[in-house]
Amino acid sequence: MIPELGHFALVLALALALIQATVPVFGARRNDPLLMGVAGTTAVGQFCFVALSFAALVACYVQSDFSVLTVFENSHSAMPLVYKLTSTWGNHEGSMLLWVLILALFGAMVAVFGGNLPARLRANVLGVQSWIAVAFDLFILLTSNPFLRIADAPLEGRDLNPLLQDLGLAIHPPMLYLGYVGFSITFSFAIAALIDGRVDAAWARWVRPWALLAWTFLTLGIAMGSYWAYYTLGWGGWWFWDPVENASLMPWLAGTALLHSALVMEKRNALKVWTILLAILAFSLSLIGTFLVRSGVLTSVHAFASDPMRGIFILAILTLFIGGALALFAWRAPMLKQGGLFAPVSREGALVLNNLFLVTACATVFVGTLYPLALEALTGEKISVGAPFFNATFAPLFIPLMVAVPFGPLMAWKRGDLLGVAQRLLGAAAIALIGIAVTFAVEGGGPILVPFAIGLALYLLAGAATDLIERTGLLKVPVRTALARARGLPRSAWGTAFAHAGLAVTLLGIIGETQWGAERIAEVKPGQVLSIHRYDFHFDGMTNRQGPNYHELAARFTVRHAGDFIGVMEPSKRTFPSRGTDTSEAALMTRGFAQLYLSLGDPAPDGSIAVRLYYKPLVLLIWLGAVVMAMGGALSLSDRRLRIGAPMPARAKAALQPAE
Amino acid sequence: MTRRRRRLVLIGSALGVLAVAVALVLSALKDSIVFFNSPTDVVEKHVPPGSRIRLGGLVKPGSVVRGSDLAVRFDVTDGENTIPVAYQGLLPDLFREGQGVVTEGVVEPSGAFKADSVLAKHDENYMPKEVADALKRSGHWKEEYGQKVGSAPQGRTQ
Numbered sequence: 084m085i086p087e088l089g090h091f092a093l094v095l096a097l098a099l100a101l102i103q104a105t106v107p108v109f110g111a112r113r114n115d116p117l118l119m120g121v122a123g124t125t126a127v128g129q130f131c132f133v134a135l136s137f138a139a140l141v142a143c144y145v146q147s148d149f150s151v152l153t154v155f156e157n158s159h160s161a162m163p164l165v166y167k168l169t170s171t172w173g174n175h176e177g178s179m180l181l182w183v184l185i186l187a188l189f190g191a192m193v194a195v196f197g198g199n200l201p202a203r204l205r206a207n208v209l210g211v212q213s214w215i216a217v218a219f220d221l222f223i224l225l226t227s228n229p230f231l232r233i234a235d236a237p238l239e240g241r242d243l244n245p246l247l248q249d250l251g252l253a254i255h256p257p258m259l260y261l262g263y264v265g266f267s268i269t270f271s272f273a274i275a276a277l278i279d280g281r282v283d284a285a286w287a288r289w290v291r292p293w294a295l296l297a298w299t300f301l302t303l304g305i306a307m308g309s310y311w312a313y314y315t316l317g318w319g320g321w322w323f324w325d326p327v328e329n330a331s332l333m334p335w336l337a338g339t340a341l342l343h344s345a346l347v348m349e350k351r352n353a354l355k356v357w358t359i360l361l362a363i364l365a366f367s368l369s370l371i372g373t374f375l376v377r378s379g380v381l382t383s384v385h386a387f388a389s390d391p392m393r394g395i396f397i398l399a400i401l402t403l404f405i406g407g408a409l410a411l412f413a414w415r416a417p418m419l420k421q422g423g424l425f426a427p428v429s430r431e432g433a434l435v436l437n438n439l440f441l442v443t444a445c446a447t448v449f450v451g452t453l454y455p456l457a458l459e460a461l462t463g464e465k466i467s468v469g470a471p472f473f474n475a476t477f478a479p480l481f482i483p484l485m486v487a488v489p490f491g492p493l494m495a496w497k498r499g500d501l502l503g504v505a506q507r508l509l510g511a512a513a514i515a516l517i518g519i520a521v522t523f524a525v526e527g528g529g530p531i532l533v534p535f536a537i538g539l540a541l542y543l544l545a546g547a548a549t550d551l552i553e554r555t556g557l558l559k560v561p562v563r564t565a566l567a568r569a570r571g572l573p574r575s576a577w578g579t580a581f582a583h584a585g586l587a588v589t590l591l592g593i594i595g596e597t598q599w600g601a602e603r604i605a606e607v608k609p610g611q612v613l614s615i616h617r618y619d620f621h622f623d624g625m626t627n628r629q630g631p632n633y634h635e636l637a638a639r640f641t642v643r644h645a646g647d648f649i650g651v652m653e654p655s656k657r658t659f660p661s662r663g664t665d666t667s668e669a670a671l672m673t674r675g676f677a678q679l680y681l682s683l684g685d686p687a688p689d690g691s692i693a694v695r696l697y698y699k700p701l702v703l704l705i706w707l708g709a710v711v712m713a714m715g716g717a718l719s720l721s722d723r724r725l726r727i728g729a730p731m732p733a734r735a736k737a738a739l740q741p742a743e
Numbered sequence: 744m745t746r747r748r749r750r751l752v753l754i755g756s757a758l759g760v761l762a763v764a765v766a767l768v769l770s771a772l773k774d775s776i777v778f779f780n781s782p783t784d785v786v787e788k789h790v791p792p793g794s795r796i797r798l799g800g801l802v803k804p805g806s807v808v809r810g811s812d813l814a815v816r817f818d819v820t821d822g823e824n825t826i827p828v829a830y831q832g833l834l835p836d837l838f839r840e841g842q843g844v845v846t847e848g849v850v851e852p853s854g855a856f857k858a859d860s861v862l863a864k865h866d867e868n869y870m871p872k873e874v875a876d877a878l879k880r881s882g883h884w885k886e887e888y889g890q891k892v893g894s895a896p897q898g899r900t901q
Contacts, residue, residue, distance in 0.1 A: 427756075451768075
């Protein structure tokens with residue numbers, strides 16, 4: 084009964100989406116307030132029905148209802164409750180339902196918080212949002228129905244892929260989807276503006292909070308995915324330039340560019356056409372990401388099933404939306420009133436430079452990700468484009484960007500003073516130089532790039548602080564006054580500083596992990612000691628344990644640092660009988676920002692076991708930096724001027740609209 | 744600055760960055776991509792020694808020999824040709840005889856293959872897509888291989 088209820092709710096959501104996709108847009112053309120008003124009600128209704136449908140699916144998983152095909156294929160009665168819950172989206176069908184749920188959630192949020200949007204814009208935005216919803220509702224119902232039943236219900240399920248039986252799965256996909264799908268709102272705003280043929284600074288003020296919200300979640304989602312890969316895959320890497328990772332990085336880069344260009348549009352009424360294009364691109368890249376991950380063209384942990392029908396369906400959605408949006412853009416954009424031009428040396432100019440580098444870097448990732456697929460489709464030749472390609476293209480483009488980052492916030496609008504800003508950054512440069520000198524002295528030999536990379540990170544960090552120090556007058560006025568001023572600073576200024584500092588923190592982590600980390604692979608017998616970087620690992624022996632749905636062979640290591648006992652690490656190998664699968668569970672020990680990482684290889688008949696041991700200094704900074712960036716996003720979002728749905732000028736207009 | 748000159752500066756710098764990016768991409772594509780080959784490809788195409796490739800196929804049953812210090816030797820076959828592979832390090836959890844495998848490394852002058860990374864999938868039925876295609880081409884494909892092509896996550900050791 085419950086699965087049928089969920090299925091039915093989804094069909095009803097599709098029906099509402101069809102109404103929302105047509106009636107308000109038609110109403111906006113006719114300027115009929117009654118028809119336009121339909122959008123808000125249907126958006127909220129659509130969300131309620133999709134939520135009901137999703138809740139029904141969750142209920143099937145929690146009750147281990149194996150008469151439902153996806154539950155049978157991805158769940159097991161012995162699994163802990165939390166994994167039963169998370170396995171709802173640990174498969175193709177369920178994760179697509181989550182995608183649609185978040186899409187409907189954003190639509191409902193625009194309906195609820197967007198009361199002060201001009202009625203036509205609101206109707207068009209919700210209409211466009213619903214076009215996407217119709218496409219993906221149909222996709223689920225026609226090709227990926229999660230509620231399909233099996234005639235003879237099996238007694239036991241096939242279990243969830245053991246790699247996904249992890250708390251990371253509880254958080255990573257919803258976060259990532261909030262980011263990916265969040266860009267659907269900015270996309271809808273862009274299309275609505277093109278349909279209406281009108282775009283102004285107020286449009287940018289409405290779009291920016293949504294972009295910021297999506298960006299913040301996407302940042303956290305990517306970081307979460309990276310950490311998950313780091314500790315579950317058991318080989319210590321945190322970013323592999325895997326197409327699946329690139330699929331999430333591309334919308335992030337485009338979204339970051341969008342945030343910055345929307346700022347120029349809001350403040351200076353320039354870069355209009357470009358901002359609209361970026362809004363379209365950010366969501367297009369999200370769609371391409373969904374296609375890459377969900378269609379089965381790539382084989383990875385994310386490709387749950389490869390039904391060619393699904394790939395073709397998503398490809399059709401992709402072509403329709405990206406092609407349609409770009410065609411509409413080509414047709415309508417020249418009709419938009421151009422914004423003003425500005426001096427190249429100015430904050431606008433700095434933000435354009437930022438956009439230039441971000442978009443170009445995004446393009447190189449795009450080429451590296453799609454070139455192998457295109458080549459295989461055209462010539463049949465199979466290649467792999469890996470880390471060397473991206474290190475040779477992405478990094479050289481990102482370094483000048485990072486040098487330019489601290490200049491942006493210090494530059495004045497309209498007409499900046501490059502030399503003056505450079506002088507104000509002298510302090511930051513001095514800190515960077517000290518950092519370079521110290522690193523060089525400590526390192527002695529080693530790659531010459533390392534001290535400079537450290538210098539760059541310190542310069543970024545100090546540069547982010549410079550803006551705050553100047554605006555509070557920290558070094559010039561009494562501390563009490565500075566503190567009072569700090570409280571008075573707009574939250575968005577803090578947001579900028581945090582986001583830029585987060586970049587520096589991540590960079591520090593990357594340098595530390597790649598340059599100063601150590602790795603050892605060895606075979607050890609009980610009683611033997613392995614050493615790495617002044618840490619000694621005494622192998623005590625192996626034990627067998629029984630988990631809820633697996634057997635575990637755990638190795639016990641006593642860890643000492645410079646002779647002092649600091650703890651015990653127990654990496655293990657798990658066997659999941661329901662799938663006949665083995666996984667390695669790495670053991671991690673955190674020491675400040677560094678981590679010790681231990682994972683097991685194969686046991687040999689003579690009682691010895693192969694182990695892989697890493698010392699990873701500063702590694703936690705990689706993800707901490709992303710958290711700091713996301714905090715910047717949240718701070719900026721909490722700025723009074725930007726709060727969703729509170730732009731002042733709209734209020735007067737909204738009051739004139741007839742009651743809905 | 745006139746409107747015209749401002750526009751020129753903007754367009755000029757955009758083209759400049761783009762040109763640099765194109766140059767970087769082209770040079771990286773020339774140097775840092777790796778081609779996938781089946782054992783038959785290696786034999787027929789005469790892949791020159793020293794070039795870096797991915798070699799994929801089945802681990803030949805009975806061919807795995809473990810040496811000291813985590814050294815391991817095995818044969819990769821596609822049914823027609825067989826290439827001996829040497830590797831040192833940890834093997835992925837699902838590296839097994841008779842199963843599909845993808846290795847990355849360098850062809851040596853002797854015709855042997857020295858791998859520095861081995862990829863296998865965390866699933867007993869798994870067959871990497873490249874390997875499946877290569878086996879189909881050489882006519883050594885068996886239907887039971889096909890059950891789970893591309894359905895499982897990827898592990899790797901380096």
